[in-house]
Amino acid sequence: MARSTGSVPLDPDRDVPGLIVKFGDYPLHHGGVGAVRSLGRLGVPMYAITEDRYTPAAVSRYLRRAFVWPTTGTEEPERLVEGLLSIGRRIGRPAVLVPTDEEAAVVIAEHQGVLGGPFLFPKVDAGLPRRLASKQGLHELCVEHGIPSPATAFPQSYDDIVRFADTARFPLVAKNREAFVRRERPAVNGTTRITTREGLLTLARDWGEHPGVILQEYLPREQAEDWIVHAYFGRDSTPLALFTGVKVRSWPPHAGMTANAYVVDNPELADLAARFVKQIGFTGIVDLDLRFDRRDGRYKLLDFNPRMGAQFRLFENGAGVDVVRAMHLDLTGRGVPEGEQRAGHRYIVENIDLPALIAYRRSGYTTPHAPARASGIELAWLAGDDLRPFLTMLARFVRPGAKHLYQLWRTNRRGSAAAPAGRPGPATT
Structure with a gap:
């Protein structure tokens, strides 16, 4: 009915x-x-x-x-x-x-x-x-049509990241550039806040020759x-x-x-x-x-x-x-x-x-x-x-061996503490 x-x-x-x-x-x-x-x-x-x-x-x-x-x-x-x-x-x-x-x-x-x-x-x-669905594609559409979005950089190499880090304002946010990161190893696990230049360069060394990330303005x-x-x-x-x-x-x-x-x-x-x-x-x-x-x-x-x-x-x-x-x-x-x-x-x-x-x-x-x-x-x-x-x-959430409760505990501990300098912490966008 x-x-x-x-x-x-x-x-x-x-x-x-x-x-x-x-x-x-x-x-x-x-x-x-x-x-x-x-x-x-x-x-x-x-x-x-x-x-x-x-x-x-x-x-x-x-x-x-x-x-x-x-x-x-x-x-x-x-x-x-x-x-x-x-x-x-x-x-x-x-x-x-x-x-x-x-x-x-x-x-x-x-x-x-x-x-x-x-x-x-x-x-x-x-x-x-x-x-x-692409972070880069969406940002480009926003710019094209005059829709406000966070200031964003699209590094094409590690050298680009080094140059960006020299003038960047920290903290900032790193995100995977494309929507379909499950098809390959993602550069970052979701939205990641980075608090220092050294932290950015440390993470970037694992992003490969062509980093699949965007670096975005942090909105406190x-x-x-x-x-x-x-x-x-x-x-x-x-x-x-x-x-x-x-x-x-x-x-x-x-x-x-x-x-x-x-x-x-x-x-x-x-x-x-x-x-x-x-x-x-x-x-x-x-x-x-x-x-x-x-x-x-x-x-x-x-x-x-x-x-x-x-x-x-x-x-x-x-x-x-x-x-x-x-x-x-x-x-x-x-x-x-x-x-x-x-x-x-x-x-x-x-x-x-x-x-x-x-x-x-x-x-x-x-x-x-x-x-x-x-x-x-x-x-x-x-x-x-x-x-x-x-x-x-409920049954799947609390069953023995389920990952959900452990992930909640782990994220709560990480999310309730300030991120150490130079390490990724909970994002705010």
Whole structure:
């Protein structure tokens, strides 16, 4: 039965199923569970690619079938396309694709001609998602279209890094240049803060002849605010659903996945995001991370994810529309009802928010604009009408030999202490 927070229930095309597409080994992904629930609660048949039969998404009551397909993210695109086509034949009717990672979004965009028969997805310039997922490509687009972003350097050699280090202002941030670092050994493990010239040169010696990194301006958290934009853009890059919010906590601290966030109305930010997407001609779901730099009063774009964000269920309008529902409605010829976003609503990822809270309190950091009291709470895992994903997450999270608890402990220790001079520490972008 369709469920909506508005007066008129949403009416999706229930003859068109959805398929959650994920490449790589990350079974505890609450975004995929959220997408299965979001469309499944409206009566849309849901399918998902899963690592095994006992992931949280695979056991959801709203999932009709899990296609067990372990991938690493290092496969050739042609193999991934063949696998998608095989799944499409087994579903037996056109399905809306819902990618949950950059690999999936890029593969779909770059193979639209082959995938366009058995699947439905927004049509976009084939090379645009890969460029947006690339740190260098995104920065170049920002410069081209006048969108603020952190000052960034793109060294081509170790000598370039030495010259850069002679005049650089520390601390700074190092990131992998391209999105698909899982295809080879990454230069850095995610976003890395570097505090001294000596620390940069020490790390750079391991980056090879052609460093696959960017070196970016450090935006201190004491002078900044983390904002997020989730939206769905239809044809002609028209925003059919657009939401803004504040990231309260992330894990790892100040650099990782959203652990706690609020919906906060921000017309200026919404306009900035809509204008940029219109300029580059993107269609589909977007998940943007921006940092408001109070030193110059500008929102600086850090990440443009050309796919559904894991915390998308934070955002829903008064008609019951989130970005995944908006995409399904639009691609199946339904109208997308308008409505105000749920200002003050809060989103919590249960398994990572507690360690994030401890780390943030140790550092003394508080988030501006976070309401004192939430107007409502959306939990990432726990849902009264679908308990098995939550229980499965707990079982996998705490089972003997699982890496998750050790990684939380290790990151909390590292994240709550200042980085020693010359060594990488927790990033803040």
